[in-house]
Amino acid sequence: MDLTVNLAPHHKTELRLRNPIMTASGTFSNGLELAKYHDVDALGAIVSKGTTLRPRRGNATPRTAETAAGMLNSIGFQNIGVSALIKTIAPVWERWDVPAIVNIMGETLDEYGTLAARLEGVPGVAGLEVNVSCPNVEAGGLEFGQVPEQAAAVVREVAAHSTLPMLVKLTPSVSDIRPIAMAVEAAGAQALTVTNTIPAMAIDVRTRRPVLSTGSGGLSGPAVKPIAMRNVYLASSVVDIPVVASGGAMTGLDVVEFVMAGATAVQVGTATFLDPAAPWSILAEFEAWCAAEGVTCVDEIRGVARRRD
């Protein structure tokens, strides 16, 4: 059985994963916490906390809320900033075998370009994941990822400053994900991550106010899996680049489903909060399923759900 996958097959620098299991941005910090207890090198790839140009303290609390089979978060991009990441985290990643992908987020086109430039050539950084679920402050406040031309502009800006393989993490807050997926592919992205969290809200009946300090937040966890499934199915039907699934993967069978819908790799997010060993146990379950079904590589089942004979 060979479960390796390549997230940048046609790029100068490939992004080879020993298996399709990745961690999701913001659900694994920068990897150092759980690396104390688990073998990170056994995973396909890890993705950093969303990283911005300057350090951010993040939002006021409460930042999370539990919902039925899910959770809301509004962390507000608390992160150490790209300089500290390069200085203190990347050198640790350099000693690891597992590819480390930096999730970046800017508030302007320029910031995306600067972030990409800063990370270019940094040992230990294997790729970028560009989060376009951020309001474009220069253009009316719609998220970059909600307008195909703006999402494409971010991709071109990053590509102009970087030779690293680039995943673009799409937002589910669109009526149809396909035009965005196509625009991002055409602009030069190597892969898509489908998708970020879904805007949502919970109310505290005692205080008669939203639970989260910011009002709304992003929904994740098992509750969103069917939505992510459809978006993976739709996006992978219109692009040739790899699609990475993100949303509600809790078990090895969830990974099988996402791959059948068209995913090349799957990110494990909220599941790790319930069990710090989740990425590893999900990998073991996925391997066991493949072995039991006689599946010898990911491509054998990738997108089979989309086939019509």
Next chain:
Amino acid sequence: MKSFLAEVTESVRLYGDTHALWLRSPDHLASAVPGQFLMAYAGESYDPLLGRAFSIFRVRRGPGGPEFGVLFDVVGRGTDWLSRRREGDQVRLVGPLGRGFEPRERVQKMLLVGGGIGVAPLIWLADSLVAEGREVTMVLGGRTEAQIFPAALLPSEVELVVTTEDGSLGETGRVTAPFERLLPWCDQAFACGPDPMFEALYRVARDAGSNKPIQGLLEARMACGLGICYSCAVFPRKGGVRLVCTDGPMFDLRDLYA
């Protein structure tokens, strides 16, 4: 850090609406110290989804080996589920987690201040300080008598001062008054309770010109307990941001409020 299943050995309503759940300790829990916590996962499905953080409230030797207890009020679906576990049931947990209390060596007079259910981690701390032969005075506060941990369940060596807001037990008022009286006596203080209590204790100590270390055990809304989600932020007055689950839950109050 792997999750583990622990078998319930006893479930009791200990006082008022406060439950104690006793579980069989796995070997690795022997390294835990007072003030550390565990994430407990309620239910057998994805609803409720997230773990709940509980301090270890006490350890004991049961007939089948070492056990640990958690102390809680039923405040929601997670604690309701836990309160209905019975002997022989299994609960999934992760831990021990976080930075616990750090009693200084070679100091004798220890002041412990607990507000409401914040008493939980102080019980084990009191047990272990008494076992080390130190002098322990405990100030416990609550709205009413039903919220006060029973004196009979504390080590007899512990000097106990109780405050209730309605005057149903002990002094009428809050823990700050006895804290102010006892602060000059102690070598080190430890506290656990709601956030406003920490700030009040910090103010009392500052206004008294005291620079005695006060270690507070913070509560926060946690999603992971592992330092990977950034849900449990606390913002020190002098700037920056810390995570309660991994930088704490024990903080010197001066590091937060000065």
